[in-house]
Amino acid sequence: MSEIVYVMTNQAMPGIIKIGRTNDIELRIRSLDSTSLPLPFECHYAARVESAIEIERILHTLFAEQRIRPNREFFRLSPEKVVTALRLTAHQDVTPRIGVFEDAEEQRAVTETRVRRDRINLRAINVPVGAELVFSRDIDIKCTVINETQVEYQGTVTSLSRSALNILHAQGYSVSSVSGSVFWMYEGETLDERRQRIESEQFEITA
Known part of the structure; x- marks a missing residue:
């Protein structure tokens, strides 16, 4: 049975990503939303694969040096590094094409935080x-x-x-x-x- 391996980001935690697996990506995003974080998670990339457990294990091993805690799925890593690795596997891209937010206020908060963070001086x-x-x-x-x-x-x-x-x-x-x-x-x-x-x-x- 195929599952989804995902890469999630949170604008409240710049530079940190979550690598995990699920059967329902939108449900997983909502389940991660809690009062402990001011902003919701966003799915940067989601790949439906046949061997999600194995691919998740490989990714966790590949980026072990960037893992923040051994018993957590959080990594100090660019999400695109994981996307590059996933694109080498046979998979279906099932990344939600629109943001999964409960309301417009969530969308506004995430967008404003992203804009502030993205003011980069080359x-x-x-x-x-x-x-x-x-x-x-x-x-x-x-x-x-x-x-x-x-x-x-x-x-x-x-x-x-x-x-x-x-x-x-x-x-x-x-x-x-x-x-x-x-x-x-x-x-x-x-x-x-x-x-x-x-x-x-x-x-x-x-x-």
Whole structure:
């Protein structure tokens, strides 16, 4: 019997993801919503597979060094790293095409938090003007850095998030907002990973 292996994120826990399995992805998202977290979980990617227990075990082993606690399914890891691994397996993409939120207020809170988090300064993370960024879901999709906050994609100057959203819509997703820094990559790491690494290195220097 097939099950779903999922990658979930929560805007209240930047840089941390959850890797697990379920029979019903929307029910699982709602069951994880609790008063202990101010924002609901979002499904970044969901794959229906024939051997969910085995694939989940492989993913947990593959990313063991990034696991926060041995008895929990949380990892300090870019969600796109797990998506890359899942895309190597035989699976059906069953990621919910729209957000699973109880009401409009939840959607607004998540979107506002994402927008604040996604205000990334490319110069501050050592990505120069003229640099070529690669889209994590398709390495043939690229854009060029124009300034500290904008890129040129298909001849249009736009933001990281808007370009990523347009690409995902073209791929069939109906999400209303995304963090472009999670999808665009430079020198082998997503921009979000790069920001977290540089911030961590700066903290270690000043500590």
